[in-house]
Amino acid sequence: MSAFSLRDINKSYGGNSILKGVSLEAEAGEFIALVGPSGCGKSTLLRIVAGLDHADRGEIVIGGEDVSARAAADRNIAMVFQSYALYPHLTAGQNIAVPLAMRRLSTAGRLPLIGGMLSGQRQIRTDIQRQVQDMAASLKIDHLLDRKPGQMSGGQRQRVALARAMVRHPNVFLMDEPLSNLDANLRVHARGEIVELHRKAGVPTLYVTHDQSEALSMADRVAVMIGGRLLQLDSPRRIYDDPAHIEVARFLGQPRINVLSTVVDDKGLVQAGDIRLATRLHLKSGAAVMVAFRPEFVRLAPAGEGSLPARIERLEFLGSEVVIFTKLAAMDGVVVAKVPPAEAIGLAAGQRIDLKLDPGAILVFDEHGERLAAIIATASAERSEVLHG
Numbered sequence: 001m002s003a004f005s006l007r008d009i010n011k012s013y014g015g016n017s018i019l020k021g022v023s024l025e026a027e028a029g030e031f032i033a034l035v036g037p038s039g040c041g042k043s044t045l046l047r048i049v050a051g052l053d054h055a056d057r058g059e060i061v062i063g064g065e066d067v068s069a070r071a072a073a074d075r076n077i078a079m080v081f082q083s084y085a086l087y088p089h090l091t092a093g094q095n096i097a098v099p100l101a102m103r104r105l106s107t108a109g110r111l112p113l114i115g116g117m118l119s120g121q122r123q124i125r126t127d128i129q130r131q132v133q134d135m136a137a138s139l140k141i142d143h144l145l146d147r148k149p150g151q152m153s154g155g156q157r158q159r160v161a162l163a164r165a166m167v168r169h170p171n172v173f174l175m176d177e178p179l180s181n182l183d184a185n186l187r188v189h190a191r192g193e194i195v196e197l198h199r200k201a202g203v204p205t206l207y208v209t210h211d212q213s214e215a216l217s218m219a220d221r222v223a224v225m226i227g228g229r230l231l232q233l234d235s236p237r238r239i240y241d242d243p244a245h246i247e248v249a250r251f252l253g254q255p256r257i258n259v260l261s262t263v264v265d266d267k268g269l270v271q272a273g274d275i276r277l278a279t280r281l282h283l284k285s286g287a288a289v290m291v292a293f294r295p296e297f298v299r300l301a302p303a304g305e306g307s308l309p310a311r312i313e314r315l316e317f318l319g320s321e322v323v324i325f326t327k328l329a330a331m332d333g334v335v336v337a338k339v340p341p342a343e344a345i346g347l348a349a350g351q352r353i354d355l356k357l358d359p360g361a362i363l364v365f366d367e368h369g370e371r372l373a374a375i376i377a378t379a380s381a382e383r384s385e386v387l388h389g
């Protein structure tokens with residue numbers, strides 16, 4: 001049984017369809033990163049799972065129970081927001097204690113003076129204090145328990161928000177860009193911390209992020225959502241190496257994957273430079289297809305020694321690598337290469353070069369963007385002047 005599943009979630013706002021049949025199953029203890037361009041519906045989906053909004057159609061099943069009709073408070077889901085959403089007038093310790101107090105103390109027991117005088121409630125308060133202390137110690141924020149959010153840094157506030165979410169041992173964790181307010185160094189550090197906490201707690205997590213390196217580095221599986229549809233849910237490696245759709249390929253990878261439009265030749269093969277690929281599906285001669293290859297699989301050769309003649313437009317030095325923007329000679333296409341700095345020595349804008357593609361790294365997509373399984377038919381050394389435009 002999956003830890004939680006979303007089945008055919010649909011949502012429209014004012015006649016605009018935002019979520020178009022989103023389904024996914026999370027295994028016990030799994031960390032799923034949900035990525036996609038701005039406005040694709042990530043936060044809407046998270047809010048629906050949390051019970052802060054309702055789907056027009058579809059089911060949310062947690063631990064085998066359909067919770068779609070339950071109120072947010074009855075789903076035992078914890079959510080960490082980008083803004084942390086801490087109560088500004090409460091200390092860190094009081095913030096962390098809120099979900100426990102709401103669950104365990106009576107209304108009278110929550111009152112600061114009266115609560116302390118009610119004997120049964122006194123014991124519960126002591127228990128809560130201990131749980132808060134333990135959680136704060138495991139997140140290394142015990143020295144901050146008496147501070148209010150305004151007296152803490154962004155990173156410290158983020159940890160308090162995490163502690164507050166984790167202290168109640170939820171069935172599911174939802175995180176909506178919890179690291180986006182931190183600076184670059186702290187983000188990388190906090191990534192490791194969240195993964196470690198997740199591993200210890202073992203609570204299935206749905207984590208929304210804009211940051212693809214965060215998604216690829218943290219998640220067991222990555223869900224790529226484009227335009228309200230979940231296009232692929234797969235391991236980070238498969239999402240990157242084996243994208244099921246051109247939009248998935250385009251969304252992940254920096255610089256973006258190279259995409260060239262071409263047509264199937266008269267032998268039914270797809271040509272990319274001097275490489276010809278046969279697709280499993282029989283394609284008609286003249287059918288429009290796209291070939292795509294990541295910048296790290298493009299190498300540069302002196303003019304006359306590669307398969308795709310091009311001209312260097314611009315170079316970007318990024319320290320550990322150099323990104324080279326080239327324009328193909330035979331057609332109106334831009335190809336980007338990413339090479340180690342040593343291979344870019346002596347290169348300059350305006351220079352004519354040839355590109356060599358790694359045959360094993362070429363992906364083929366049909367005109368609708370669906371991936372076509374393809375194998376290499378020929379990879380000759382002959383120079384190709386034409387890549388069909």
Ligand SMILES: Nc1ncnc2c1ncn2[C@@H]1O[C@H](COP(=O)(O)OP(=O)(O)OP(=O)(O)O)[C@@H](O)[C@H]1O
Nearest residue numbers: 013014018036037038039040041042043044045210
């Ligand atoms: N309450 C609402 N009423 C009307 N439209 C809404 C509402 N909430 C969200 N939308 C619209 O739904 C779409 C998806 O929004 P959502 O916030 O889910 O996107 P997102 O993928 O989380 O974007 P971002 O990455 O920018 O946060 C957007 O076009 C947004 O304007």
